[in-house]
Amino acid sequence: MIQRFHYSEWESIVRCFKEVGLVVVQGLIADDDQLEELRKAADAVEQRTRNQQWPYKRTVGKQFPPWNDESSDVWGVQHIMHPTLEQPAFAAFYFSHSMLELTGHLTDMSPGEHTIAGLHNLLVEPRDHHFALNWHRDTIKSSVDEEEERRRLSSKAKYGGVQWNVALYHDECLFVVPGSHLRTRTPIERRITTQATPGDVGKMPNEVCAALAPGEAVFYDPEILHRGTYNPTSKRRTLHGAHLDGRADISRAGGFLQHFKPCGMYYADPMFLSTLPVDSPCAKQMVIQSLEWAARAADSGYNKCVQEDI
Template identity: 40%
Template sequence: MPPPQSTPLPPPEQLRAALARDGFVRIPHAFSPEDLARFRTAAQHAAARARAGQWPFVRTVPKQFPPWPVSEATTEGIWGMQHLLHPSMADEDRRVFAESYFGDTMVAAVTALLDCKRGDLVMELYNMLVCPPKDFALRWHRDDIGPDVPPDIELERLQEPMMHAQWNLALYPDSSLVVVPGSHRRSRTEKERNADPFEDNMPGQMTACMEPGDIVFYNNNILHRGVYDRKSERMTLHGTMGLQGADPARSRNILQHGIGDWAGECDFSDLPGEMATLGREMQGRLIGMGRGKDVGFSQQE
């Protein structure tokens, strides 16, 4: 049986309804086998460099949140690498990553989900999640709401309007993301608050299974975790795009990763057609958020 070709995006209203209801939505076969082949080649080059200790922006085992001790990349291993659009990325690989980020498929999906125009978008993070050298799991969390926040404040934060889109784009089969559907619309239950951080059977949990070329968009404050199997190849592009006018909490969530230190050095002039213009415009809006010195971190561990 031939591999599936890319498929048209579902109607915007359908995408928004699913994301609002469940806290995540999967777009199957969003990219063609030809696109996937290019993305995989760039990802393999980048991952090999990071695992060899030749890339300073990595997520090291067993730490879940930034900052990560880069010195442990070759001893403990990595479960992700940061800043795929960084100007020191190998030129061809950086161009491929940029095309997957600023290209029509991703931008069309993001603008549909956020019900916005291309001119509203802000360049944010683009990273890659990879299989570590040992089995590894993240604890249950919301990306920007800490575990000790009381229920009333938690609910207040969850009711804030969506000012960004966050996604996983699978280059290989991926069953790492585990979510509790609908948990982005309510405070945690007492059971969720008191559960073991690595609970394997959280009530209502499900695995967001992905095939190569699938994109899963999810609300970053849905209750979720990652479970990584060292025996399964994993290269999943993990990105975010924002909207102009984000609040300070959103700015901290992005700038805490150090992107403000190098965003101004990016040159997207080698991208094809309107992609180059869009890249420069989105880059400018990110730079307008500031460099992020002393913003602190969204989570502590």
């Protein structure tokens, strides 16, 4: 059973997040008006993407970047804060006080000092296909041996940032193995993560579904074993993002930079900077620190895809 808390109960949220690796949070979306605003923005970018008017998308049949630009069926929309899309509701939510306060508590980050702007995307239902991601950790390849996995988990335990999904409609798509962010894989887990084929994902021992009601959010450690499922018969509009920690080992930047390769680092675009919410004093500093972090990572060679399809 996954625990649920109101976002004001941050001590309980932090404890659950650190011990279990994920926690469901209620109340981040302020009211029905904000929920409806986000739904309208999500529908607009989803429709634009399906109409081939937005090229940055996650396509069915491919789990990690680079995705197939020619594919007609999608399971996600990339870079929803991009100024070209003209949907300020996404940035307003991403940089909101409640979101930055909570992510700061979860990872001991100060929004004006440590927190840097990560990704903000949209997960949607495919139109024509059932689709499932393989079990994975976000920045540790499934192919690494146990010793390397232990080393990587240890090095990422500090300053790991936080990943999250915010459901705009009912969502039963995310599956996780609680506590797996703290240990290496068992032999069964290793077999499932290395031998599964796309569309034939094995059931994982102790897996749970992080079901979300509209407006609820799940925050999870990016290294927890997890996967997503996509059903064309169930409408999905789920915000999917991350807040990163500028103190993290620079090797973590690979998982961030791989998503920007097709469109470039638009965070540096003055037009994007002009769209940042004026009531979020930390927003511009977070973006600047993100650009600096990305530049250091690129100079160090961490600008290639960190995962591979199995």
